[in-house]
Amino acid sequence: MEKQTEEIDVLIIGAGPSGTVAAGVLNKNNISTKIVEKQTFPRFVIGESLLPRCMDNLEKAGLLDAVKKQGFQEKFGAKFVDHNNSCDFDFSEQYSKGWNWTWQVKRDQFDHVLAKEIERKGVPIDYKTEVIAVEIDDNGISTTTVKNEDGNQKHIVAKHIIDASGYGRVLPRLLQLDKPSDFPVRTSLFSHIEDNNRPEGIDGNRITIIVYKQDIWIWIIPFSDNVTSVGIVGSPEDINRFEGDASEQLKKWISEIPQLSDRFGNMNFVFEPKQITGYSAAVSKLHGNGFTLTGNSTEFLDPVFSSGVTFATESGALAADLISRKLKGENVDWEKEYAEYIIRGVDVFRSFVLSWYDGSLQKIFFTPKENELMKKQICSVLAGYVWDLSNPFVKQHSRAIKALANVL
Ligand SMILES: Cc1cc2nc3c(=O)[nH]c(=O)nc-3n(C[C@H](O)[C@H](O)[C@H](O)COP(=O)(O)OP(=O)(O)OC[C@H]3O[C@@H](n4cnc5c(N)ncnc54)[C@H](O)[C@@H]3O)c2cc1C
CATH class of the missing domain: 3.50.50.60 (FAD/NAD(P)-binding domain)
Structure with missing residues (x-):
């Protein structure tokens, strides 16, 4: 036919x-x-x-x-935290217009x-x-x-x-x-979780990225209905190191990380956790x-x-x-x-992602020696304004990150 x-x-x-x-x-x-x-x-x-x-x-x-x-x-x-430090980017404190x-x-x-x-x-x-x-x-x-x-x-x-x-x-x-892709294979294990224990104030609904190790991190993305997305990212060997199905594995990760276990330890998954591998x-x-x-x-x-x-x-x-x-x-x-x-x-974000995983950007985020102007410039990149060539973290992304990390 x-x-x-x-x-x-x-x-x-x-x-x-x-x-x-x-x-x-x-x-x-x-x-x-x-x-x-x-x-x-x-x-x-x-x-x-x-x-x-x-x-x-x-x-x-x-x-x-x-x-x-x-x-x-x-x-x-967006807020970034590691075991001892935190770094909060407020999009109203940006270098670029937007x-x-x-x-x-x-x-x-x-x-x-x-x-x-x-x-x-x-x-x-x-x-x-x-x-x-x-x-x-x-x-x-x-x-x-x-x-x-x-x-x-x-x-x-x-x-x-x-x-x-x-x-x-x-x-x-x-x-x-x-x-x-020239990026190493990484995997992500995630679910939506009931979130009845939300902290008061900004922390309750700010997206938070937790550094567990230099190349293992967690996202917490709160939604407006008391449900929060939680996911962990790292190499397949690291993320799959616990026994059990996806649900048991994510529960173990939650109990391992104090910022997660305090908030989500007793909460239910909204759906069976999913895992995506090799997405680059x-x-x-x-x-x-x-x-x-x-x-x-x-x-x-x-x-x-x-x-x-x-x-x-x-x-x-x-x-x-x-x-x-x-x-x-x-x-x-x-x-x-x-x-x-x-x-x-894409290349601006490539430099940011590479320097996140090699530790230099984490060093910049968590330094006690914060530079106000540079923080605003980095904040604009994190807001997605990666075509503003007046921003040195856009124009000379890789060099600007390396230079700043070297003086800290
Ligand atoms: C672990 C992880 C976390 C992420 N977190 C974030 C985040 O926090 N923020 C963010 O911005 N991005 C994030 N991303 C990236 C995000 O998922 C994608 O960049 C985004 O969904 C891309 O949108 P798109 O419109 O290109 O494609 P999609 O949203 O994937 O839509 C593509 C559509 O095409 C349809 N399709 C596929 N094949 C066919 C076919 N043969 N015929 C017809 N239709 C077809 C699909 O059904 C689908 O609906 C994350 C990615 C991963 C892997």
């Missing part, structure tokens, strides 16, 4: 934040757009702490007001709000529809084969594809663009004739600075702008205007 064929200007693969922000910007530019999404929403995904920079992207896509109505936990900073707050969100709810708002604005989302094949001709016109839950297949012909498939990494797989990924290129990769289907480094959703929305919004220009007949220098821009931001 002949497969049904649909035509559209832009096809987006995946309805996570990268896909919906891209759709919002394309929709504002009157570009006909469709999203295909493998799962039904709401669906679980990890990545719950946002950065202020992603507010700019939600606003640009016309999605900010819908999120504001949800009453998600507001996030005004938002000084954002949210901590359960991603099933957050992503669902974005997707519903995109549909309300007129962009159709085909759920339970999986991309299984993509062919792109010399003119950049693509024919994508999708399969729905009944096993029925159809073709979608598009002038441009955005691959926002996150961990699905659809185009990197289908077009052989996958590149091994990279690609050989971010764009090609007729396609652009955005969000996690490009490069993902590490969760320690909560940068994933910010890059997902930044790349989604920028790709959508550039595609709109292309479809209106303008020339776009994809390498310069897209790839170089995104990689510049």
